[in-house]
Amino acid sequence: xxxxxxxxxxxxxxxxxxxxxxxxxxxxxxxxxxxxxxxxxxxxxxxxxxxxxxxxxxxxxxxxxxxxxxxxxxxxxxxxxxxxxxxxxxxxxxxxxxxxxxxxxxxxxxxxxxxxxxxxxxxxxxxxxxxxxxxxxxxxxxxxxxxxxxxxxxxxxxxxxxxxxxxxxxxxxxxxxxxxxxxxxxxxxxxxxxxxxxxxxxxxxxxxxxxxxxxxxxxxxxxxxxxxxxxxxxxxxx
Numbered sequence: 001x002x003x004x005x006x007x008x009x010x011x012x013x014x015x016x017x018x019x020x021x022x023x024x025x026x027x028x029x030x031x032x033x034x035x036x037x038x039x040x041x042x043x044x045x046x047x048x049x050x051x052x053x054x055x056x057x058x059x060x061x062x063x064x065x066x067x068x069x070x071x072x073x074x075x076x077x078x079x080x081x082x083x084x085x086x087x088x089x090x091x092x093x094x095x096x097x098x099x100x101x102x103x104x105x106x107x108x109x110x111x112x113x114x115x116x117x118x119x120x121x122x123x124x125x126x127x128x129x130x131x132x133x134x135x136x137x138x139x140x141x142x143x144x145x146x147x148x149x150x151x152x153x154x155x156x157x158x159x160x161x162x163x164x165x166x167x168x169x170x171x172x173x174x175x176x177x178x179x180x181x182x183x184x185x186x187x188x189x190x191x192x193x194x195x196x197x198x199x200x201x202x203x204x205x206x207x208x209x210x211x212x213x214x215x216x217x218x219x220x221x222x223x224x225x226x227x228x229x230x231x232x233x234x235x236x237x238x
Contacts, residue, residue: 024104026079028112030071034083035116035195036123037067042202043124056202057179065176072168084189085109086221090153094229106191113195121199132197132204136184142216144182149220151178152188157228190214 041063045056075081080097082088088105091097121128155174159167178186187193187205193214197207205213 020101020104023079023101024108026075027082027105028108028115030075030079030081031083031109031112031191032116032119033071034064034067035113035192036120037071038064038192039117039120039196039199039201039203040123041067043120043126046202057185060202061176061179064179065172068172068175069168072171073165076168079105083109083191084152085191086149086153086189086217087156090157090221090225090228093225094157109191110194113191114198117195117199126201130198130200130204132200132206134200134204134206135209136205137209137212141184142212144184145187145213145216146220146223148178148182148184148186148188149217150224153221153224153228157231160231184213187213188217188220190217193217 038060042056042060045059045063049056049059071083072081075083080091082091082105085106088097088102088109092099092102118128121130152171152174155170156167159170175186175188178188187196190213193205193210196203196205197210198204
């Protein structure tokens with residue numbers, strides 16, 4: 001997710017491109033904090049909602065949306081606040097990001113996501129090393145992941161027509177809603193999918209099911225590319 005995917009190329013043209021190490025470090029930290037929000041709120045919701053899965057999902061969705069707003073606003077100026085390999089790949093494939101950043105961002109995002117899960121476990125005094133047994137598979141969930149990813153990318157690129165803060169709120173609103181209108185609860189993020197395989201809590205996904213989700217997310221990316229390549233960052237609010 002990003003505050004303004006066009007910001008990096010414009011900054012680079014003015015000689016203001018952030019260092020690769022700094023940007024990748026920000027992706028590591030921001031993705032870690034995102035997973036702390038996702039997994040931590042899932043654990044808390046499960047503990048406090050007395051077995052009411054719907055209420056737990058609502059709490060999880062709201063907490064994730066709130067974390068996304070803060071993280072995108074905080075890290076957007078530093079790294080673009082992608083926190084998501086499909087967003088990073090989409091940025092590169094639409095010429096908004098140099099490929100050397102992709103090579104640094106993707107491992108940073110995955111490592112940060114896994115670290116965030118482990119930190120959430122420590123906070124809630126759970127075993128750090130876990131493998132999820134939460135079954136998430138089937139055509140409905142795979143289609144849901146493709147739709148969730150497609151919608152996320154369209155939301156991000158579409159919001160380039162507005163001022164940067166709009167994207168943070170739009171992405172958070174989309175993900176909060178997609179928790180409910182997709183059968184998969186909208187992972188829409190390969191790094192998140194990998195990391196959630198390492199938590200046997202409310203937010204987990206069985207490791208055997210993760211590849212299907214990741215493939216569906218990549219299909220969502222490929223489906224979105226022809227559309228978002230045609231989007232133009234014309235300011236509608238100026």
